[in-house]
Amino acid sequence: MKKLLKSSALVLSLTLLGSTSLAGCSSSKDGAGTEASKTVEGAKKVEGVKKEGFPIVEQPITLTMMAQDKGLSDWNQMQVLKDMEKLTNIKFQYKNARDDSFVTKKNLVFASGDLPDVFYGADLTPAEQVTYGTQGALIPLEGLIESYAPNLKKVLDEHPDIRKSITAPDGHIYALPNIDLTAVWWQGPMWYNGKFLKALGMEVPKTTDELYTYLKRVKVEDPNGNGKKDEVPLSSVKLKDLRQYFLGFWGMYGSDIYSDKEGKVHYAPMEEGYKGYLTFMNKLWNEDLLDHETFSQTNDQKKAKGKNNQIGLVADWFAAFTYGGDPNNDNPLMTPVKSEVPGSPVYAKHPGLSSNGTFAITKNNKSPEASMRWADYQYGYEGATLFSQGPENVLWKYKDKAAHEKEWLPVPKEGVTRDDYKGLLTPNVGIVPPGINLPDVTKGLRSDFEMWLDKQNQEKLVPIAKAPFPNLYLTKEEQAEASAILSDLNKYVEQMEAKFVTGQEALSNWDKYKAQVKKMGGDRIVELNQAAYDRWNKASK
Incomplete structure (x- = not known):
């Protein structure tokens, strides 16, 4: 579970500014969607594709798919994909590539022109969408969305900012997004060592001065009680895991490009607040409060110190992933702290899109309408449930179907965690797929820890949060x-x-x-x- 969630967290994290969405798309011109629909449907019209109901096509069809594969199970054996084939009459032949080589193989596929019918969980960057869309390798999707994707169309109509954020500068949509309107975190948050706070008799710090005091006391007062000066007040891996969180203490919403509330764009490494961040971190370094292995250690080495009860403050998806044990509420979520900068702290909130390049249809696809309907199922409650939780009565069952309330069932295979078993059922483990996160999907399945975490987010992060920058495109x-x-x-x-x-x-x-x-x-x-x-x-x- 830890390995899978770590991978998911990395996928959801911000990437370097030069490799993802750096800037904005222009508005779609009037009629762009209609014209795209005419082009696609006119050239590749397929008879017998239903606009509603199942199966999607009366006669079975076979398409090819290239996806990012975590290697958890043979996709031909995944029950979710088997169920989709029965439901839709669409069978896929998988031309997948392991996640560690996917980018290279994706580039080779585009270069050779030997394209699959669809890409799935492909993390198509905005630059790739613009390049291969304008070249014709990827087809425009806005007309298909209008006619064959009622679930996604409803979301885009209700959230026009999302539509803008998946529309390329030429007015076309070349890839579908993963939408999460409930998310708060963009990167993994930071966690205090609850045992250390208790041993020191301290409350959670509210200012940078109080944070410094806590870290200093961790260093000199032996809060792990072993009689050794082995405590590491703050540990990191090259500062990448904490940078965005810490920059918020000095009033910056992002670690590279972000916009303020007035709509002015900033490049964080040039801001005066960035100097304040560097000054504070240098102070911690000089007093040995920041781990001196920060720029040389691996993530596993950092975690080993946490499991040895040495670290006082750390960034991770869940505190237990570093401190050990099962997820629990023993280690408080860090409250962003106030610095000398007016208006601080702020928090960089998840923008609502985990990716805007999860699913695309290529020029080789002879059934784009059917492919769009297949993908659109995942933007509704039933499809989102199937792909995120697996089939009914395997890992979960309905407690009250009318109210969408579920309950967990025992994991069918002894010695396997629920999340690991889920990876045998559905492809949506460890990759960012097309679809949407809806509150009802997990209704009744959320643990006490998850509900505690929701409360922590609402109290500590949401009141000061703003998405740093939309998912945008450059020309x-x-x-x-x-x-x-x-x-x-x-x-x-x-x-x-x-x-x-x-x-x-x-x-x-x-x-x-x-x-x-x-x-x-x-x-x-x-x-x-x-x-x-x-x-x-x-x-x-």
Whole structure:
């Protein structure tokens, strides 16, 4: 379970600015969806595709699928996919690739032109969608959504910002999203060691000064009680696991590009708040309050210290993943702390889209309408339940079907966790698939810990939270310019962060550093994203 959820967390985490959505799409032109529908349906019209009801097609059809495979089970044997074949009359031949080689194989498939009929859980980046969509390898989907995807259409009509965030600059939608309107976390949060807080008689810190005091006391007062000075007040892996959370203490919503409440775009590594963050982290480093193995250790090495009851504060998806044991409420979720920056703290909230590139239909597909209906099932309650929880009466059953209330059943296989067994039933474990997270899907299945966590989120994070930046697109020209800038700029910023924190570079050289960031194109990155964000805000709803 831990391994799977860790993988999911990494998928849901922010990636480097240059490889994902950096900027905004322009508005769809009037009639763009209608025209796309005519193009697709006119060229590849398939008889016998139902717009509602099942099966989707009267006569069975076979399509090919390329998906990101976690290697948990043979997709031909997954019960969810077997059930979908019976329900829809659509059979898939799988041309999957393991997750660690998927990107390479995906690139080879596009380069060769030997395309599958659909991509699933493919993490198609905005740049890939624009490139292969405009080249014709991926077909426009907005017309198909209008006519063959009632579940997704309803969501997009109710949430026009999501429609804008999956629409490329040419007005077309080339890939479907994973939608999660209930999510709060974008990256894994941070957790205090509850035993340490209790031993020190401390409340959860509310300011950076109180946080410093807690970390200092962890260092010198032996809260694990073993008589050794082996406590590690704050541990990390290259600061990537805590950076976004900590930047919020200095008023920044994101670790790279973000917008403030007035709609102004910022590049965090150039902000004065970033200097405050570096100054604080340098102070922790100098006093040995930040793990001196931060820039050299692996995640497993960090976790080993947590399980040895040495760490006072750490980032992870759940506290138990570092501190050990089952998920519980013994280790408090960190309350973002206030610094000297007015209006702090803030929190970078999940934007509602886990990915905008989970499912796409290629030009080789002879049944795009049927493929869209197959995918659309996952944006409704029944399909979301099937793909996320598995078939009824295997791991769960209805307690009150009319109210959508469920209850868990014993795991059929002894010695296997529920999440591991779920990976034998459905492909939606460890990858980001098309579909939607609905509260009713887990109604009755949520543990006491999960309900406690919901309360922690509502009390500590939601009141100060805002999505840093929408899922947006750059035009091809903008993408080319931004990629060229960021290939060097990202490396420089990352190297200088480590040097400032460890004292290899004096903070008195901040102005020199900032000037170099500007010289390398920092201001231009802001300009590109500001223009794109302005387009996104003006896009037709």
